[in-house]
Amino acid sequence: MKYIVKKLLQAVITIFIVSVIIFLAVRASGDPVNNLIPDGATKQQKELITEQLGLDKPLIVQYGIFITDVLTGDFGNSYTSKRPVLEVIFEKLPYTLELAVVAILIAVVLTIPIGSLAALKRNTWIDRLVIGISSLEEAVPIFFAGIFVIQIFGVKLKILPVSGADSPLGIIGPSVLLGLAISGSMTMLLRNNMIQALESEYVKFARLRGIAEYKVVLKHALRNSFSSVLSFSAFVFANLIAGSVVIESVFNWPGIGMLSYNSVIGRDFPMVQAVVLILAVFMIVLSTVIDIILAFLDPRIRKAE
Amino acid sequence: MSEKLLEVNHYSAEMKTDGGTLYILQDINFHVNEDECFGIIGESGCGKTMTSMAILRYGERLGLARSGGEILFQGENVESFGRKRLKEYNGKDTLIILQDPMQALDPLFTIEKQLLETVKARGGASKAEAREEIREVLKKLSISEEKLKCYPHELSGGMLQRIVGAMVILHKPKLIIADEPTTALDVSIQLQYLKLLKQIQKEYHTSIIFISHDIKVISMMCDRIAVMYGGRVVEQGTKEQLFSSPVHPYTRALFKSGNMGGIPQDRYETIEGNPPDLHEKSEGCPFADRCKHAREKCHKALPELQEFGDGHEALCWRPRI
Numbered sequence A: 001m002k003y004i005v006k007k008l009l010q011a012v013i014t015i016f017i018v019s020v021i022i023f024l025a026v027r028a029s030g031d032p033v034n035n036l037i038p039d040g041a042t043k044q045q046k047e048l049i050t051e052q053l054g055l056d057k058p059l060i061v062q063y064g065i066f067i068t069d070v071l072t073g074d075f076g077n078s079y080t081s082k083r084p085v086l087e088v089i090f091e092k093l094p095y096t097l098e099l100a101v102v103a104i105l106i107a108v109v110l111t112i113p114i115g116s117l118a119a120l121k122r123n124t125w126i127d128r129l130v131i132g133i134s135s136l137e138e139a140v141p142i143f144f145a146g147i148f149v150i151q152i153f154g155v156k157l158k159i160l161p162v163s164g165a166d167s168p169l170g171i172i173g174p175s176v177l178l179g180l181a182i183s184g185s186m187t188m189l190l191r192n193n194m195i196q197a198l199e200s201e202y203v204k205f206a207r208l209r210g211i212a213e214y215k216v217v218l219k220h221a222l223r224n225s226f227s228s229v230l231s232f233s234a235f236v237f238a239n240l241i242a243g244s245v246v247i248e249s250v251f252n253w254p255g256i257g258m259l260s261y262n263s264v265i266g267r268d269f270p271m272v273q274a275v276v277l278i279l280a281v282f283m284i285v286l287s288t289v290i291d292i293i294l295a296f297l298d299p300r301i302r303k304a305e
Numbered sequence B: 001m002s003e004k005l006l007e008v009n010h011y012s013a014e015m016k017t018d019g020g021t022l023y024i025l026q027d028i029n030f031h032v033n034e035d036e037c038f039g040i041i042g043e044s045g046c047g048k049t050m051t052s053m054a055i056l057r058y059g060e061r062l063g064l065a066r067s068g069g070e071i072l073f074q075g076e077n078v079e080s081f082g083r084k085r086l087k088e089y090n091g092k093d094t095l096i097i098l099q100d101p102m103q104a105l106d107p108l109f110t111i112e113k114q115l116l117e118t119v120k121a122r123g124g125a126s127k128a129e130a131r132e133e134i135r136e137v138l139k140k141l142s143i144s145e146e147k148l149k150c151y152p153h154e155l156s157g158g159m160l161q162r163i164v165g166a167m168v169i170l171h172k173p174k175l176i177i178a179d180e181p182t183t184a185l186d187v188s189i190q191l192q193y194l195k196l197l198k199q200i201q202k203e204y205h206t207s208i209i210f211i212s213h214d215i216k217v218i219s220m221m222c223d224r225i226a227v228m229y230g231g232r233v234v235e236q237g238t239k240e241q242l243f244s245s246p247v248h249p250y251t252r253a254l255f256k257s258g259n260m261g262g263i264p265q266d267r268y269e270t271i272e273g274n275p276p277d278l279h280e281k282s283e284g285c286p287f288a289d290r291c292k293h294a295r296e297k298c299h300k301a302l303p304e305l306q307e308f309g310d311g312h313e314a315l316c317w318r319p320r321i
């Protein structure tokens, strides 16, 4: 319980620091006013807009306004679509989350049996096959694999939609591809951790106490290796959300990746600022939740804190 | 002394590594009677643990392959055990006490879960009966019941080793292999633990193979003793035979250097030289390079086993009689 409170407090502090950094970074990236005024505008016009945006006030005051707005849920309006930024983001985010969650589930479902099998059959042809396929999954750039999948299954065979999220089948292409890409490193991670666990003294002792092999493997070896898979999933999840640009643009998937891509291209600063902040908060919350789950799974973490 | 519980007959085993074949155990020959404590002593790397792994059929998991001889448990060849019999052999007939209790228990499960698991593996008790049985054993070992809810990292090494002791009692094995069970414990509680083992042995008529570096501990615990060197048993006999008239130069050096009352630390330093390289089967006596009494013959041919009294034998060309 104390551990949870402590983790939550840490999360709040981190979010605060991140908000300051984003605030400063946006301001340091140049004067947004230049992007708003027409070419050849007068100095007065420029000053007027600066004043309207509150950019003439001291930084502390500006931050105060910024954070109060954010806390009341007001991220401003998009320059391009004129709609409230938040509204647009929450429209797009579920697509990205859906894709990430499905991809990770696919990866985990593939990883647990395959990684365990490789560890149990260490140094046999099965293990080598798994290592080979895993490195292949890691190595193939998702961009090319994506184009390939679209060509084969979308254009030629016509069993999957070529792009977009309009059809319920649309998620298959990107999620399977992403899932495979993730499962490559995830499988290797599980395999290596599992090998370590299988060589441990507690597994030896469990076997020598006559505990059935499937229990030794599932209860002792797998459970001790599973935390690593969980942490890795969280890490991947965060990266997927942040790095959703490529897969979403290839498959024309209308998520947050597409949104940030478009808003950076269109210099839609309120949008960029909001996307970055929301993603940052999202990841901090995620990592906090994962820490708490890990502590729940492993009594030693609870003790250490 | 009654029936032979375990017989290790001229057992040899090798391990294939990237650096070539290691001849880890060579022509190991001894037996353990029912209701006796058999000691194995020898310096680090001489094959004590590997011998116990071979006995428990765990050697194959470590890449240790038999190249000769056999191991019989109550007359049955342990290598003939199928999956079911092996589970029974590990779960019921034998139990090992590992050196480091901190590593031996799974960090993610409570003591209670792991004790229950042990009873379940042994069989013959419902869950409620198992709980009751555990409670009784804990009482017997004066371990408070609160410890059941603890995770291994929350307990001291001494307490964990006593928990393992509780597993032994729950298990009721015919053979306990105690592989340096007190090395990882605080000196102050070592004696207490040894007494516990003795008590278990007396009460349940269990046989023990007791492995140690420590001559003092071995002499306190064991009825008969084997001295190992370089993957071989170089001398064995009863405690009295070995302590009053050791004949092998290695045994003598070991006993002399292992100050019988002192703190057992690094005392093998006093025997000059290094243990033999297990990569090659030595032509002569494995101890020849370090032996003060070595002659040409010692380097040329492996000594023949000689008897020096009932069950007292040594592998040496020039025994000290």
Ligand SMILES: Nc1ncnc2c1ncn2[C@@H]1O[C@H](COP(=O)(O)OP(=O)(O)OP(=O)(O)O)[C@@H](O)[C@H]1O
Residues within 6 Å of the ligand: B015, B017, B022, B024, B042, B043, B044, B045, B046, B047, B048, B049, B050, B051, B062, B278
């Ligand atoms: N996995 C392994 N690979 C290669 N050699 C090994 C392996 N495990 C053990 N050995 C070798 O087998 C020999 C016997 O080891 P063993 O563990 O039986 O020694 P020990 O007598 O128990 O020593 P200690 O007193 O240090 O526990 C040693 O020389 C060791 O180097």
Ligand code: SF4
Residues within 6 Å of the ligand: B248, B249, B250, B285, B286, B287, B288, B289, B291, B292, B293, B294, B295, B298, B303, B315, B316, B317, B318, B319
């Ligand atoms: S055989 Fe020779 S070298 Fe070996 S222990 Fe005996 S005297 Fe020493």
Ligand SMILES: [Mg+2]
Residues within 6 Å of the ligand: B048, B049, B050, B179
């Ligand atoms: Mg050992």
